[in-house]
Amino acid sequence: MGLLVNGQWQDKWYDTDSNGGKFKRESASFRDQISNEKGAAFPPESGRYHLYVSLACPWAHRALIFRKLKAIETHISVSVVCPDMLDEGWTFADFPGATGDTLYGKQFLREIYTLHDETVTTRVTVPVLWDKQTKQIVSNESSEIIRMFNTAFNELTGNTDDYYPAALREEIDTVNEMVYHTINNGVYKAGFATTQDAYEEAVTALFSSLDVVEERLQQQRYLAGDTLTEADWRLFTTLIRFDPVYHGHFKCNRRQIADYPALYNYMKRLYQHPGVAETVNFTHIKRHYYYSHTMINPTQVVPVGPEQDLTTPVAE
Numbered sequence: 001m002g003l004l005v006n007g008q009w010q011d012k013w014y015d016t017d018s019n020g021g022k023f024k025r026e027s028a029s030f031r032d033q034i035s036n037e038k039g040a041a042f043p044p045e046s047g048r049y050h051l052y053v054s055l056a057c058p059w060a061h062r063a064l065i066f067r068k069l070k071a072i073e074t075h076i077s078v079s080v081v082c083p084d085m086l087d088e089g090w091t092f093a094d095f096p097g098a099t100g101d102t103l104y105g106k107q108f109l110r111e112i113y114t115l116h117d118e119t120v121t122t123r124v125t126v127p128v129l130w131d132k133q134t135k136q137i138v139s140n141e142s143s144e145i146i147r148m149f150n151t152a153f154n155e156l157t158g159n160t161d162d163y164y165p166a167a168l169r170e171e172i173d174t175v176n177e178m179v180y181h182t183i184n185n186g187v188y189k190a191g192f193a194t195t196q197d198a199y200e201e202a203v204t205a206l207f208s209s210l211d212v213v214e215e216r217l218q219q220q221r222y223l224a225g226d227t228l229t230e231a232d233w234r235l236f237t238t239l240i241r242f243d244p245v246y247h248g249h250f251k252c253n254r255r256q257i258a259d260y261p262a263l264y265n266y267m268k269r270l271y272q273h274p275g276v277a278e279t280v281n282f283t284h285i286k287r288h289y290y291y292s293h294t295m296i297n298p299t300q301v302v303p304v305g306p307e308q309d310l311t312t313p314v315a316e
C-alpha cells in the first residue's frame with residue numbers, strides 16, 4: 001500500500017508513530033459534485049460516469065448499494081478492483097469477481113488518479129467516481145457520492161426514493177457522526193492501532209456505540225425511526241464485515257454482531273432488502289483484509305468461518 005507524491009508512487013504504510021499509535025484517516029482529496037444546477041461542471045448524464053470500487057471496501061460498498069437502490073445501474077458503469085492491496089496499492093489484476101479496468105485497461109488504480117492529474121499528490125482510495133467525458137475524478141468521498149446518487153439522477157430514472165429526507169436530516173447527521181467515528185472508522189482505529197492504549201480506547205468506544213445502537217433498534221425499526229435512511233446503509237456496510245473480519249482480524253472481539261439480537265436481525269433485514277445481497281461479496285471481503293494487511297496477518301491465511309446464514313427469516 002502507498003500513495004502518490006507528485007504523480008510518483010511511494011510504497012508506505014499508514015504512519016501511526018507520529019500519533020501515539022493511533023490510526024488517523026486522511027480526508028478525501030476530490031470533492032466535486034454531480035449536480036442539476038445550471039452551469040454545473042458535472043451534470044447528471046446517462047453513461048457519462050463510472051465507479052471504481054472494491055467489493056471488499058465498506059466505503060465503496062455504500063456507493064454500490066446506492067447505485068442499486070436508486071436504479072442508476074444502467075446509467076453509471078462500474079469496474080471492480082482485485083481484493084489484494086499490497087505494495088502496488090489497488091490493482092486491476094485478475095481475480096474472480098474483479099472486472100479489470102473496463103475503461104482504459106490500466107494495471108493499477110493509481111493510473112486513474114494520474115490520468116486525472118499526472119502530478120497529483122494523494123492516497124489512492126476507492127470508491128472513485130470518474131467522469132469519462134473530461135477524464136476527471138469527480139469525487140472519492142463515499143459519503144458525498146451517496147448523497148449525489150440519492151438525488152442527482154432522479155429525473156433520469158424516475159426513482160424519487162429519498163434516503164436523506166429533509167425532516168430527518170438533523171437526526172441522521174447526529175447518528176452518522178457517532179457511527180462514523182466509533183463504528184465505521186472505529187473498527188479501523190482498533191485494527192490499525194500500534195499501541196495497547198490506542199487499541200483499547202477504540203474498542204471501548206466501538207462496543208459502547210454498538211450497545212447504544214442495539215438498544216435503539218430494540219425500540220425502533222431503523223436508526224432514524226420508522227424510515228430507512230442513509231444512516232442505516234452507512235452502518236450496514238460495517239456490520240456485514242464485522243463477524244467475518246473485524247472480530248478476528250481487527251481484534252474487535254468483545255462480541256460478535258450475531259450476539260446482539262436486534263442488531264443481527266436488523267443486519268439480516270438490510271441484507272435481504274431487494275438488490276442488496278448481490279452487492280455483498282464475502283470472498284473479496286475476507287481475502288482483502290486478511291491477505292493485504294501483512295503486518296497484522298503475515299501468513300496471509302484467510303479464515304474459513306464464520307458459518308452464517310443471512311437468508312433465514314427475520315423479525316419485521
Ligand SMILES: N[C@@H](CCC(=O)N[C@@H](CS)C(=O)NCC(=O)O)C(=O)O
Nearest residue numbers: 028057059123124125126140141142
Ligand atoms: N473517505 C473515503 C475513504 C475511502 C477509503 O479509505 N478506502 C480504502 C479501502 S476500504 C482505501 O482505498 N484505502 C487505500 C489507502 O488508504 O491507501 C470514503 O469514504 O470514500
